[in-house]
Amino acid sequence: MRDDGFFLVEVMVLSAIAFAIVALVSLYGVSGKTIEHTTIQITAGFLAQKQLAYIKGDTAVLQKYPNGIIPWQDTEESVPIEKNGVSYTVNTTVAAATNDDVLKKVVVVVSWEENRMNKHVSMATLVSCHG
């Protein structure tokens, strides 16, 4: 009967194999989350673009809300917006651009909760009040 047990080399080789497998599995977990995050960001970006397009297409909206906060698509549609299994909140603010009464700076911020963290995408543009 042998009393030697394992060699250090054997233990090291087995550890290396186990470590490689664990590292690969965790890598794929991370890449899955990254794809999910990309999906959310793309969706948020297009929602922000939609809101900006709405304002650019109808600049009367800029005068309609004197407090400078424009609701989503100027409708009473319930917020947050559900898309691809995530609920997004869209906040749109309008402020006068520096030294110009005609130009307004419109900032659209799309925010959502991801992994218990609040994340957001924002888009800003200058819009002329005269269309």
Place this chain on the structure above:
Amino acid sequence: MLVWQRWFPVMDKLQQVIHNKQGASLIEMLVAMPLLCFLLLTIGTAFLLLMKFYSVYLGDLELQQQLRFAVLSMTRDIAAAKTVEIGKDKLEITTERHLEQEKQILYELNTRPTINRLMKDNQPLTGESRVAAISITKFNCKKIKNRIINIEIEGVNENTNKKFSLETAVVILGDGS
């Protein structure tokens, strides 16, 4: 024996194993073989699983890319449009250049028994992928007010049944009549 080998008992034991001419006993073999099989099976299964994950992720990424490309293509064309006509699963765009040539840019949902493709001028805009079968399940366009076109598109990766939808709006910078 070299001097450094005396300092490392592990190397000494390794030498013993290498020069061992007795071979392994049946009991040792009976223990070693299942262990080896178990190890190989674990590595093989892990490899196959990772390949499956990779394929799934690649397909989902392809779905994202194709839908994004289609929406960007449409927004670019609509922004430069003179006229936009919206039909069922159909979008006809006429730009100034196309007006001179009496042509139109036609986006159409092509429903087939296998997968639905979004076509631009009868050329597939989606669905041409080797890594996944991307099918378009929804293609809606509607006019909001006078110059704003709302685009909604939804696709599915047929291999994984993962759905992805995009919605945006674009302003017609031309006449938009």
